[in-house]
Amino acid sequence: MEKIIKLWIKYDNVFLSGLLGTLWISAVTVVLGTMLGMLIALMRMGKSKVLNILADAYIEILRGTPILLQLYFFWIGLPKIMPFELSDTACIVTALVVNSSAYISEIIRAGINAVDKGQWEAAKSLGLSNKNMMARVIMPQAVKNILPALCNEFISTVKGTSLASVFFVGELMTSFKTVQSATFLALQSLTIVGIIYFILNFVLSKLLKLLERRLMLSD
Amino acid sequence: MTNEILRVEGLKKNFGKLEVLKGISTSISKGEVVSVIGPSGGGKSTFLRCLNLLEEPTEGRIFFKGEEITGKKIDVCKYRQQMGMVFQNFNVFPNMTVLENITLAPVLEKKIPKEQARDEAMALLARVGLTDKADEYPRKLSGGQKQRLSIVRALAMQPEVMLFDEPTSALDPEMVKEVLNVISDLTKSGMTTVIVTHEMGFARNISDRVLFISDGVIKEEGSPESIFTCPRDPSTIRFLSMVL
Ligand SMILES: Nc1ncnc2c1ncn2[C@@H]1O[C@H](COP(=O)(O)OP(=O)(O)OP(=O)(O)O)[C@@H](O)[C@H]1O
Ligand SMILES: [Mg+2]
Numbered sequence: 001m002e003k004i005i006k007l008w009i010k011y012d013n014v015f016l017s018g019l020l021g022t023l024w025i026s027a028v029t030v031v032l033g034t035m036l037g038m039l040i041a042l043m044r045m046g047k048s049k050v051l052n053i054l055a056d057a058y059i060e061i062l063r064g065t066p067i068l069l070q071l072y073f074f075w076i077g078l079p080k081i082m083p084f085e086l087s088d089t090a091c092i093v094t095a096l097v098v099n100s101s102a103y104i105s106e107i108i109r110a111g112i113n114a115v116d117k118g119q120w121e122a123a124k125s126l127g128l129s130n131k132n133m134m135a136r137v138i139m140p141q142a143v144k145n146i147l148p149a150l151c152n153e154f155i156s157t158v159k160g161t162s163l164a165s166v167f168f169v170g171e172l173m174t175s176f177k178t179v180q181s182a183t184f185l186a187l188q189s190l191t192i193v194g195i196i197y198f199i200l201n202f203v204l205s206k207l208l209k210l211l212e213r214r215l216m217l218s219d
Numbered sequence: 220m221t222n223e224i225l226r227v228e229g230l231k232k233n234f235g236k237l238e239v240l241k242g243i244s245t246s247i248s249k250g251e252v253v254s255v256i257g258p259s260g261g262g263k264s265t266f267l268r269c270l271n272l273l274e275e276p277t278e279g280r281i282f283f284k285g286e287e288i289t290g291k292k293i294d295v296c297k298y299r300q301q302m303g304m305v306f307q308n309f310n311v312f313p314n315m316t317v318l319e320n321i322t323l324a325p326v327l328e329k330k331i332p333k334e335q336a337r338d339e340a341m342a343l344l345a346r347v348g349l350t351d352k353a354d355e356y357p358r359k360l361s362g363g364q365k366q367r368l369s370i371v372r373a374l375a376m377q378p379e380v381m382l383f384d385e386p387t388s389a390l391d392p393e394m395v396k397e398v399l400n401v402i403s404d405l406t407k408s409g410m411t412t413v414i415v416t417h418e419m420g421f422a423r424n425i426s427d428r429v430l431f432i433s434d435g436v437i438k439e440e441g442s443p444e445s446i447f448t449c450p451r452d453p454s455t456i457r458f459l460s461m462v463l
Contacts, residue, residue: 121273122310122369126324126376127300136323140314 004188011179013191018175019196025164025171026157029096034150035103036097044109055105062102068155068163071095075167092164100157107153111146112138144215151208155201172196222249223285224380224411225270230279232265239265241435242279247413252406254422254443255415257432263415266432267382270413271302278297302330303373307385311357311363317344317368318353321375329376336375343371347401362392367401381405385416419462423447432457
């Protein structure tokens with residue numbers, strides 16, 4: 001215990017910068033993943049059969065292969081096809097974004113489909129255009145289904161980013177590796193990182209509960 | 220017939236292998252009130268939903284004011300704006316106030332100025348006794364109030380035809396009357412109306428014509444008097460003896 005506290009005092013900035021790394025990588029992943037996910041969901045739900053199949057394949061492949069494999073794939077593959085220099089971090093974040101977009105697109109689709117069929121029919125029967133129906137009637141109701149699931153996705157992304165340490169992208173697990181190789185105190189630094197993860201996710205899920213209650217109230 | 224507003228010719232609808240409508244033909248004149256009755260699963264809702272293209276007919280043609288609407292090139296939204304529809308489950312928009320429910324479509328689709336749409340909506344609300352609910356959200360309304368809202372929401376588009384699919388079936392008994400009164404007033408004001416209902420007394424009172432639909436066909440049609448007092452088709456007789 002004493003060793004852990006000493007370790008924290010000595011290396012707190014390493015751990016905290018790791019935490020910061022985890023947070024920004026997760027935030028970027030979820031924000032960009034949501035945008036990309038929306039596009040995929042649109043393709044998946046649209047009228048074009050070709051786009052339906054493409055989106056379906058995209059989702060199935062990303063959900064059907066290990067994320068670590070996808071990280072390696074982008075880490076090796078992306079610099080080869082890009083005309084400009086790419087940092088490891090950029091490759092890894094891209095991979096995380098692509099991966100989470102598959103999950104998020106399914107969250108969005110499920111959220112939209114969960115809106116009562118009668119709402120679609122009422123909107124159509126009034127002669128609303130597709131665009132107005134989605135923007136004014138369906139999406140505002142779907143958001144209530146989507147937001148909580150999206151926060152959950154954020155939490156699992158926070159955990160998922162730990163895999164990025166394989167590539168020494170500066171997030172929490174990377175700080176563990178850094179401290180461990182400097183001090184050889186593997187168990188102690190791992191404990192610290194574990195506590196940080198736990199507190200982070202604990203706070204996040206409490207916030208999520210709060211959000212869910214707010215959404216329930218407004219219904 | 221010059222005052223014909225809707226004509227249906229050989230309308231068929233299949234859901235996969237299931238033949239739900241097996242060839243329905245009829246014609247509805249401007250201002251006419253048509254009730255549709257029949258046993259559950261007979262295709263009444265499907266017939267009504269084909270009329271405003273919520274279901275795409277498998278075969279057959281529908282004409283609105285002489286223009287075929289089952290053709291490929293018609294603007295479905297424009298067409299639906301001329302057909303109001305009221306559903307069994309109200310389907311009011313929970314994310315908007317009562318007033319917003321009503322003004323949404325006129326402002327967005329008919330480009331009516333907000334102020335004007337608001338005034339018209341308030342006039343409609345007054346007509347159905349919901350003036351004091353204008354700024355409430357639908358969750359605060361009773362079933363009967365929701366249904367009255369859904370009726371004026373449809374009326375705000377100034378449709379030429381109103382379709383009702385069992386508008387009182389989901390209501391508590393004490394609320395049925397307030398909704399039927401609104402519909403009755405509407406038909407008296409000359410609105411062309413097609414209503415699917417299980418309220419036989421009501422159908423008999425308000426209708427100019429009654430369609431008995433069973434097994435996907437119109438088994439019998441005629442004036443309320445002839446259908447209710449001397450039905451001829453065996454299936455009509457059986458149905459009426461069960462519900463009356
Ligand atoms: N979207 C659909 N997909 C498959 N089958 C359907 C669909 N809609 C209706 N049906 C079937 O079509 C038949 C007729 O249904 P419809 O709703 O038109 O009957 P109805 O006369 O309105 O009955 P009710 O009085 O119970 O409302 C039923 O057997 C129903 O299960
Ligand atoms: Mg029905």
